Amino acid sequence: MTRASQRTWQALTEVGLVQGDGPALETDSSPWYVKALLAFSGWLAALFLLAFVGAGFVFVVKSGTASLLVGALVIAGAYFILSSPRNEFLQHLGLAVSLAGQALVAWGIFRMLGTGEEVVMWLLLALMQAALAAVMPNFVHRVFSTFLSGLGLAMALVALDVPYLFSGLALFAAAWAWLHEFRYPRHIRTIQAAGYGLVLALVCDKAALLPGIGVVRWTGVQDPDGPWVQPWMGEVLVAAVLLYVVRELFRRHDAPPGLQAAGLLAALVLGGASLEAPGVAVGITIMLLGFAGGNRVLLGLGAAALLFYVSAYYYLLDATLLAKAQTLFIAGIVLLAARWSLRRFVARAGVRSAG
């Protein structure tokens, strides 16, 4: 046990929350950038494996059925590699082999269904990735699969002409995961992997749907009248999730009713601002979830997303720069006024409790 772990264990023992000498072993909790390195090398190796299959076994790539079958076998092989006793080389190998297998299965589905069945194709891919996220015994794999499953669902919704529903749905699922990460202690890493994967898919989807970036266009929304679900409807869903998160956090901290009302009002204002500048509420919600859980990675992700969305607002074509400047000016004044009010409220509460 490390010195820091010993200190933490001691603190918990003193208040009677744990008993005994402490953990006999340290679990694998490497920082996010070591996991990112693992993900990068797995992805790069998978590309070379695919090139190997493409160059050496042309018949596999030419036939949809063969791609599907070989891909499925490769994924099954990866499962057994990843299930073997912990060994860093095997973990890397399993991840790379699985990614290559997934690409073959995706290619097989694409070849067999053709271009007319986008919805079915994306839903199948989303389902496959969701199943892998649940089954594969590797944290990085689970994050990756949840991320791809989310993107698959997002693309299916695009093909159904309702692309803006995804952000609300994904944010709600991510919020639930992060607010309840300790509810099922045995599955804590699985829930966390799902939380990270969903947040990453959400951030990418939101960026791709922003006007000016235009992924939606090439993914083929065919309806000349445009999708019946408009962007603002997606933002309303996101605002509802923000309110749910704020309410849940207040409930956990037994906050006084006045503070709760002010907080919910502030969340409502932020949700409203997000109708004008898409993504702001998503960024803030991720930051709140990160801070609430003491999760710095999530907090940083939320901050980076927020900065990106505010920058992307410049390119939004629906409003003139003058209108955007007015919106931002009002939002800035309201937020700084809210800060001033909060400081006064806390100072008064401090005086009252001191009295």
Place this chain on the structure above:
Amino acid sequence: MATERERIIDFVEQGLIAKENIREALRITNATPKAAAWHAFVDRLLLWVGSLALVCAVVFFVAYNWHDIGRFTRFGAVEALIALAVAAYCFMDHRRLAARLSLLAAGVLTGVLLALYGQVYQTGADTWELFFSWALLILPWVVISRFPAMWILWIALVNLSIILYFQVFRSLLAGVLGADDAMLWLLFAFNTLCLVAWELLARVQPWLSQRWAARLLATAGGVSVTLLVLDAVLHRTGFAAAAAWLAWLAVLYLAYRRLRPDLFMLAGGCLTGIVVVVTFVARHLLGDGHAGGFLLLAVLVIGLGAGAAVWLKNVHRAWQT
């Protein structure tokens, strides 16, 4: 370094904390925030986002180029805001975040003023001159700010000036140095110099000890030198780039393994190592287009990645014990 949160998760995973005690364990060890921490967080969040919104409002307003408003009114408005921001800094306690953000806002608005000048008078100046003048003009404020975010803004402006300068003078310098190489050398030298200065000064100036800024500088320098060495590998030119890259890796290892432990920096070194080695081998292996070459490369990547992960985890564990 592992946080309290990660340590509690470790215990939970091993079934050492009962489910009903988890929330209390998180609270007692400060793994999750208490009321005071929430207040400080919301306070900072409102201040940062509010200030960002106001500064962006000015940027958007000037970019709109509203002809109904006279040029002097526009200049007056931006200059008045700069004066207001500087006055706010002067009247507040300089150590407060609000004071530092005021100075940062003044720094950003100086760039807006220069852009407005170019917009109104159509000076015909190159873009790099705008960013370079901006960096020069705000340097005194940057020095007195004692604020990492402001220094990073300044360093970003200089980086941008260098990139834009080489976009303009590419044709002139291409024959002499190779314009892309010259730009990457300059970016590498500047960012590495900034990193060294940052780390040395952080020993005497506590406000410089925030790791995100040093990591950002190391990433900027590392990306530049990696691109240089990749270019050298792919075009079989420039031993200087390979030598600089190896020297940079050696110094990175010594500095962040021995002198100032930082696993992020070591992970960055591993990443650039993997990319360069794989590119070098691929350059020699894939020439004849055999499928076996791809398989060998896949195994090489897996081996290097696994080796790097094992080493980083061992270093991490050694530091913790």
